[in-house]
Amino acid sequence: MTKPLTISQVQPKLTLQWRAYFEMTKPKVVALMLLTVLVGMCLSVPGIVPLQPLVAGMAGIAMMAGAAAAFNHLIDRKIDGLMARTYNRPLPKGKISTTKAAAFAVSLGALGFVVLYALVNPLTAWLTFASLIGYALVYTAYLKRATSQNIVIGGLAGAMPPLLGWTAITNEMHSYALLLVIIIFTWTPPHFWALAIHRRKEYAKVDIPMLPVTHGVEFTKTCILLYTILLAIACLLPVLVGMCGPIYLVGSTLLSCGFIYKAWQLKFHDYPELSMQVFKFSIYHLMVLFIVLLVDHYFWVNT
């Protein structure tokens, strides 16, 4: 006869399951996206942001972005199991079955959609749904395996969060919000290609046509440098149209100089650790840039 499980045996199993589901939502990526959502919300109105659409908007967008990430885990489970960076993920490790992962992704996405539709507005719900489809289906299931421009085109889905935040509060698309989308859109290629240089052998092994695999490391480094220059120009646009003030101008210029400097080092110095340094820098760059946007908004634009 099999012995019944004791509470002390069940508890760790439940905790492990919970952690595995949480990991599928790519929490750190979604956390940075939520910062850009919040900034989109704050910049959309001159004064205090109304609390109800702020809370419901953040919750709904977080759920749908987490669901998109879970779909990515599900669709990529086979190649993830073959790469050193990702073999330990819940699906290749067998911590969660494909059926449960699919049920989780669908329920989380549906719940997020209902929250946005019912408590925020239909415009934000549909735009977030389009981002989910853009990342989970267009990028993951198709572009990723089809072209070396995969992340340039697919990056549009990941760039949407500030616009989603903006529409959650105002129920309309504003050209200022599109400038924030353009900034994340031009930031994505240097962010990802730096990592792809470091992991190029793994991508080649699973036949994923990332730029360093198809066009070589030197060409990718040139593209990274050019995109950091393009990003610096994109970061100036909010000042040129009068959306942001001097605090943002100084902060974003320093960040742009830092990013171009790191990309220049990557292109013209041959230290293997530089690619991961550029990748890490990109994350701090975007985080600080959006914090500076917020500080500028409350300390300059409103004065």
Ligand code: HEM
């Ligand atoms: C299509 C667009 C994008 C691609 C292909 C991409 C790719 C990646 C990859 C492969 C990693 C994993 C690195 C690792 O496992 O060590 C990563 C990490 C990260 N990405 Fe992106 N990314 C994209 C867009 C974004 C966006 C829009 C944001 C935020 C607004 C973002 C924020 C982050 C953060 C915070 C991490 C670090 C996560 C961690 O440390 O666990 N990414 N990105």
Ligand SMILES: CC(C)=CCC/C(C)=C/CC/C(C)=C/COP(=O)(O)OP(=O)(O)O
């Ligand atoms: C609704 C909404 C706002 C959607 C946005 C979805 C989202 C979480 C985008 C993140 C972009 C990202 C981490 C791409 C990496 O995928 P990858 O498959 O190239 O990397 P991996 O190998 O680490 O999985």
